[in-house]
Amino acid sequence: MKSKISIKELLKLEPIGEEVIVNGWVRTFRSNRFIALNDGSTINNIQIVVDFEKMDESILKSINTGAAIEIKGSVVESLGKGQKIEIDAKEIIVHGTCDPEAYPLQPKKHSMEFLREKAHLRFRTNTFSSVFRIRHAASFAIHKFFNDSGFYMLHTPILTGSDAEGAGEMFRVTTLDLKNIPLNEEGDVDVTKDFFAKETNLTVSGQLEAELGALALGKVYTFGPTFRAENSNTSRHLAEFWMIEPEIAFADLKDDMKLAEEMMKYILQHVITHCKDDLQFLHDKEIKEESQLPKDKRREMPLMERLSFVLQNDFTHITYTEAIDVLRNSKPYKKKKFQYPVEWGIDLQSEHERFLVEKHFKNPVIITDYPAEIKAFYMRQNDDGKTVAAMDVLFPGIGEIIGGSQREERLDVLLKKCKDFNIEEEHVWWYLETRKFGTCKHAGFGLGFERLIMFLTGMTNVRDVIPFPRTPQNAEF
Ligand code: 4AD
Numbered sequence: 397m398k399s400k401i402s403i404k405e406l407l408k409l410e411p412i413g414e415e416v417i418v419n420g421w422v423r424t425f426r427s428n429r430f431i432a433l434n435d436g437s438t439i440n441n442i443q444i445v446v447d448f449e450k451m452d453e454s455i456l457k458s459i460n461t462g463a464a465i466e467i468k469g470s471v472v473e474s475l476g477k478g479q480k481i482e483i484d485a486k487e488i489i490v491h492g493t494c495d496p497e498a499y500p501l502q503p504k505k506h507s508m509e510f511l512r513e514k515a516h517l518r519f520r521t522n523t524f525s526s527v528f529r530i531r532h533a534a535s536f537a538i539h540k541f542f543n544d545s546g547f548y549m550l551h552t553p554i555l556t557g558s559d560a561e562g563a564g565e566m567f568r569v570t571t572l573d574l575k576n577i578p579l580n581e582e583g584d585v586d587v588t589k590d591f592f593a594k595e596t597n598l599t600v601s602g603q604l605e606a607e608l609g610a611l612a613l614g615k616v617y618t619f620g621p622t623f624r625a626e627n628s629n630t631s632r633h634l635a636e637f638w639m640i641e642p643e644i645a646f647a648d649l650k651d652d653m654k655l656a657e658e659m660m661k662y663i664l665q666h667v668i669t670h671c672k673d674d675l676q677f678l679h680d681k682e683i684k685e686e687s688q689l690p691k692d693k694r695r696e697m698p699l700m701e702r703l704s705f706v707l708q709n710d711f712t713h714i715t716y717t718e719a720i721d722v723l724r725n726s727k728p729y730k731k732k733k734f735q736y737p738v739e740w741g742i743d744l745q746s747e748h749e750r751f752l753v754e755k756h757f758k759n760p761v762i763i764t765d766y767p768a769e770i771k772a773f774y775m776r777q778n779d780d781g782k783t784v785a786a787m788d789v790l791f792p793g794i795g796e797i798i799g800g801s802q803r804e805e806r807l808d809v810l811l812k813k814c815k816d817f818n819i820e821e822e823h824v825w826w827y828l829e830t831r832k833f834g835t836c837k838h839a840g841f842g843l844g845f846e847r848l849i850m851f852l853t854g855m856t857n858v859r860d861v862i863p864f865p866r867t868p869q870n871a872e873f
């Protein structure tokens with residue numbers, strides 16, 4: 397009896413002697429005899445052996461790279477090198493032909509920039525199929541980690557009237573006729589005529605709503621899309637990205653830091669265990685590519701070593717004030733190599749973060765207790781009156797991967813913060829009420845999912861770890 401089987405299962409089971417059906421896309425077809433077939437279930441191909449004398453000429457002609465085909469045949473031991481089994485083809489059905497002249501994915505190395513323009517097809521390359529299998533595994537690991545740790549997943553709204561981060565980088569959502577915008581007596585947009593009768597945007601974070609959930613369910617997390625209209629064309633910023641935001645009640649900053657480190661290590665361990673072939677491929681590719689770079693441009697460790705290094709070492713903890721001291725005593729500072737100033741009160745730039753993580757500590761670093769002015773209104777004020785109980789987790793090669801804090805749970809302090817940050821009480825009345833009715837210390841953080849995938853895969857541009865990146869001037873596909 398014939399049964400349909402994925403190439404991943406087939407290579408695992410090695411059912412020699414059995415009749416099977418496999419589907420996939422042709423990677424190569426050599427000597428009118430050997431097809432390397434891939435179905436996306438694994439990075440590995442299965443070799444199909446074709447008896448060209450018994451095959452229909454027209455079918456043979458249409459087996460080109462990229463074609464979608466179905467093979468019926470028996471599994472046999474392979475005599476060739478590089479594979480244990482192969483399929484002796486009895487029947488080939490061509491589901492979709494592929495014009496080899498027009499197919500953009502030629503059997504040669506393509507640049508990442510070129511493949512970004514072919515994002516509809518790039519899943520079919522080894523690199524991108526590996527990245528997206530790892531992305532899946534990381535997503536699964538996150539849900540499993542939180543589920544097994546007693547968290548409840550909460551779906552927070554995507555359309556919202558509030559700006560959690562207060563950075564004002566939001567995408568406006570409206571159904572008003574842009575050619576005929578209703579105005580009020582003051583000449584401003586009459587938002588009462590809009591769909592929600594108030595100004596709404598795409599969310600920048602699910603945190604404020606997650607806090608409401610945590611203050612009843614105890615431990616919650618969100619895993620959703622977030623949107624930022626920041627016009628920064630960097631290799632680490634997207635206009636649409638996915639964020640994981642846990643929130644825990646009866647917890648302080650120390651608990652928050654512990655949770656962040658445990659979560660990161662759990663994800664790493666899961667991916668190392670379940671994505672061996674894909675990691676090995678990306679690891680080898682990275683070594684090959686970096687061998688062409690000058691020594692000082694190469695990364696200190698190749699991919700798989702980086703992952704186990706982070707897994708095996710405790711994260712470094714320093715305060716913002718200590719970080720400023722380290723930076724001001726550093727060689728690049730004294731030699732005026734930093735482009736941006738370093739003084740207490742300024743926000744750390746990525747050149748500073750990278751120096752701390754990659755050159756000074758050579759380890760993931762958690763920086764805590766930032767000046768209140770450079771952080772969001774909801775962060776808990778420390779007793780010194782100047783700093784807040786914030787934390788940023790910095791990773792080698794990535795910079796900031798997590799941002800979080802203990803939350804301000806004291807109503808009077810929070811009301812003053814709203815005033816200082818020009819946040820109108822009537823916009824966040826629901827948030828403030830949780831501080832009136834059974835408030836308690838609580839904390840949480842946000843992990844940027846794409847930055848995590850960059851770390852896990854060694855990809856150096858955030859556009860190459862999300863299926864269809866949204867960046868300034870670009871929303872194709
Ligand atoms: O530091 P951020 O802005 O923190 C928050 O949004 C908090 N509300 C999180 C919380 O406490 N619940 O963002 C969190 C993380 C960053 O550390 C970064 O990894 C990622 O989200 N991130 C981005 N990733 C890709 N593109 C962007 N434009 C990003 N902005 C932030």
Ligand code: MG
Nearest residue numbers: 788796798799
């Ligand atoms: Mg941040």
